Amino acid sequence: MSNNAISTRRSFLKNGALLAAPLAAAAPAAVLTDNGLKVRLAKLEDEAAIRDLHQVWLQRVNAGEVDAAATLFGKTKTFALGRTVRSIAPDHTGEPDAIVVGADGRSATGRFHCAVEIGIAIPLDCTLAQMAHQQGGGFVCRTERRVLKVRYAKASGGWSIAKAEFAPA
């Protein structure tokens, strides 16, 4: 799997065009100018790319691939909970995911209601804890409902994560 930041999802054009059709159909086609269609298409492409980026980031976080997940961040690499996060799962009892692309098309925000498993490392103060860590454990885990608030930035044609933090659900 590539560690590169996700660029616009070209496959979306193949599979997503049909999905986009109802949106376009919501307004009379004649009203939309070519430019309006392009803007709308670009927005949908950006949203789809961000959704992909979010999905890849989640996969890496949940696989424990912390360093690989960090490569999806831009220069700032600001992630509030750091390495204590062991998994993030969608919270389907929460509000739907929301991705908002800025008017400039170069920034975006995402809000994702999720269940976060947080693992607090047991101190290496005894043989049992040392052995637990050695076999990949040694964490006290708890799951909390949170809202994952993410800021995205677009540079060189690709989206990356600028900041991710949890807020109370």
Added chain:
Amino acid sequence: MPGTPYPKEQMHRIAYTKLSEQQIADKLSKVIGSGPTSASPLSDAFVGKTIRIVTDNGPALAYKFVRNNRLSVAENGGGAMDAGYGALTLDNVAIFSHMIPGTQRGYAVVVDQGTNLATVFELWFSGYDDKREVQREIYYGYVDQAGQEAPKARHAPTNRIEGKGFYWKQDTGAETLEFYPSAAYSNFVELSRLGGELSFCGPSDYIKINEDFCIYTRTECELSGTFTAYVINLNRIEQVGVRLGFDASDALEYYVFRGKGEWLGQLAQFEKFGDESGAPVPAAAPGQTAAKGARRVYRPFKTMAKMTKAQVDAACAKHTSAFAPRAIAPGANAPAASMAGNLGPATDWLAGKSFTLRYDNAPAIEYRVDDTETLNWRKEGDSNWTKTRYQAYESMPGVILFGHLLEGTPNHDGHAIVADFHQGLMTCFNGYLNTPYYANEAGVKILFGVIEMEGLIPPKYNRHSFTDEMAGRAVSQNYAPGLTSMHLYSTPHSLSWIIFTGSDAGGLEWSGPAAYVKIRDGLFFIYWLEEACNGTLGTILVNVHTMRDVGIGYNCGENGLNMNALGAHERLAGQFDIKRFYQVKASGGVV
């Protein structure tokens, strides 16, 4: 005069030679042509046959078996090489082994001739810092049948063997007790080779062939590095296997063996019902790819601090604490707060009392207890009292576990004491440092005696005593959320601890010398020494009625000397029938 069965040095104390690659190659060169030896007649199951074993993501091995000890093998379509081999069978299941000429590699191959499924163990030396330690990679596959579609099924790692224990007697005469309390490690007791005092542990593989047959392996990491693999018939308790490695005198052991055994019992498993997966400890950290042969190995001897007496004295002078709050005692060897999560409340039972502990085999010690955390002690006859911190826990009415350090003693002694004020009896595990191998390793003296106190008349002859009631039992301990282990009281003189994985499978395991004292019916005072490990003296008072334990740990490391309390919620996890192997029977008398 007949000899005892005990070795001069136990396995964890043997300074195994760091064999060089050349030394290993020289020794292997003598068996490549002859193959492994065998005390039993070799099988001719493959003689005259030509087979090709195909493995998933591994080698393809083309064999031509010329005689019952001679084959040619071609790896991955390469040139055929002649080598000696040995094969043994259990019903349809065969195991054979050979080395590859000109290399330090070889194979142990298990073939189910009924299903044509195969498990291939590639084995090699010089793959780790300690070059004598045998490395292994496991490949699953099948015997290729010309014109037939490859089978989809495979042998597979399993936890279905977890919890079993057997007595084995090989055709070599070697007798062992072997316990599988983990799905990733195992525990073995060398009855005939070492007298069976202690148990030892090694990383293990458990592979299911079918409901009746399985494959077990063990590598004696941190010890001789020897590899053992065998097929077990679980109903008839029979085994056929191979052993490859260098013994304590660096002699090459390479033989196939047949054995018969006895079923010793079944311990509980703690995985979710329906979880029969094996290999619960991932070979590599998340996000990393496991190298060939990689596995998680607990290497306590490699990682332990090894200190001199001067270093111990300096460390103790710099930092010594008893029952200190975690914030007060910094460092990795600070009080094991992690093991105190389920510690019950301390008792004030001793506060304000004065008494003397009169040991049968050590000077009596007088006590004046100020409050719940401070006591004064002195050896009988001394004029000065020493004030020190202590903690006490009442495990059963009238039975108090308490501990304190004996500041000023040359070996930095610490006492963990169980005093039964209803019976007037006491037992002390007297921890001390400056032991012969590494000065920071704790040693222990076991002191029995009585309590003298106003209004209490102790017995004249009765004492607490050693017991084998716990031998073979397994008890899980939940010390704190996320920190659960299981003790296996593996012999009357040793104890193993198994760490559970996130899926509650048994994971890494290690073992140490131990002793068991019966305090009351259902109440046992136990110590274990983490020798060639972290050097800790652990003590616990196990109440099998309430299924709680409370204990006192005593540890010296580079951060100083610490005494701390620990406590756990327990569950009984079963028992192996092993006491009969430790009965002293009359022999020919004194010669």
